[in-house]
Amino acid sequence: NAGVTQTPKFQVLKTGQSMTLQCAQDMNHEYMSWYRQDPGMGLRLIHYSVGAGITDQGEVPNGYNVSRSTTEDFPLRLLSAAPSQTSVYFCASSLDYSTVNTEAFFGQGTRLTVV
Amino acid sequence: GNSVTQMEGPVTLSEEAFLTINCTYTATGYPSLFWYVQYPGEGLQLLLKATKADDKGSNKGFEATYRKETTSFHLEKGSVQVSDSAVYFCALSSGAGSYQLTFGKGTKLSVIP
Numbered sequence: 001n002a003g004v005t006q007t008p009k010f011q012v013l014k015t016g017q018s019m020t021l022q023c024a025q026d027m028n029h030e031y032m033s034w035y036r037q038d039p040g041m042g043l044r045l046i047h048y049s050v051g052a053g054i055t056d057q058g059e060v061p062n063g064y065n066v067s068r069s070t071t072e073d074f075p076l077r078l079l080s081a082a083p084s085q086t087s088v089y090f091c092a093s094s095l096d097y098s099t100v101n102t103e104a105f106f107g108q109g110t111r112l113t114v115v
Numbered sequence: 116g117n118s119v120t121q122m123e124g125p126v127t128l129s130e131e132a133f134l135t136i137n138c139t140y141t142a143t144g145y146p147s148l149f150w151y152v153q154y155p156g157e158g159l160q161l162l163l164k165a166t167k168a169d170d171k172g173s174n175k176g177f178e179a180t181y182r183k184e185t186t187s188f189h190l191e192k193g194s195v196q197v198s199d200s201a202v203y204f205c206a207l208s209s210g211a212g213s214y215q216l217t218f219g220k221g222t223k224l225s226v227i228p
Contacts (some may be wrong), residue, residue, distance in 0.1 A: 042218030106158035
């Protein structure tokens with residue numbers, strides 16, 4: 001029972017490089033999201049998707065792109081990495097888009113450092 | 116907007132001590148409240164939740180009561196174990212159709228034998 005799988009676990013990028021953080025879930029969840037966690041701050045929502053082909057911006061979307069071509073996968077793309085994007089990134093999924101009663105399942109996180 | 120404030124860590128307790136981690140919130144409408152826990156090297160997982168005022172969420176010996184009058188959702192456990200060492204996050208969802216969880220900063224708990 002894999003749940004939510006994120007790869008890679010650790011990554012170091014140089015300023016200006018691009019990369020994709022991978023997220024896959026095997027629970028047939030409709031709703032997926034990306035958060036970032038910075039020291040001294042709570043998790044902040046970057047982008048989310050309520051189903052295949054549908055994405056929208058969260059609280060801090062600048063510098064990131066997402067797509068959702070399948071129910072299972074929700075990759076996060078950094079277009080041109082900046083030191084301000086140094087953070088721990090979490091992918092989450094839940095059964096439907098309402099967070100009121102639906103438990104969110106999180107991946108283990110990707111620790112990204114931009115130098 | 117919505118916000119969650121939880122006590123600063125880290126918190127270090129001896130095994131079998133009583134635990135309280137304070138959490139207060141600001142939200143419009145009728146939010147649902149959650150505690151998530153992150154064990155070392157793992158992702159966040161739901162610990163407990165409460166969806167309306169005066170509800171008590173409980174799991175694994177942890178409890179939290181949704182207090183609308185004080186806008187609080189404090190996490191408690193009567194006797195902590197070393198295995199409870201983790202980071203605890205208080206979070207809220209602002210209501211039906213909400214796409215976003217709003218998280219507190221997290222409180223790191225270390226329990227020593």
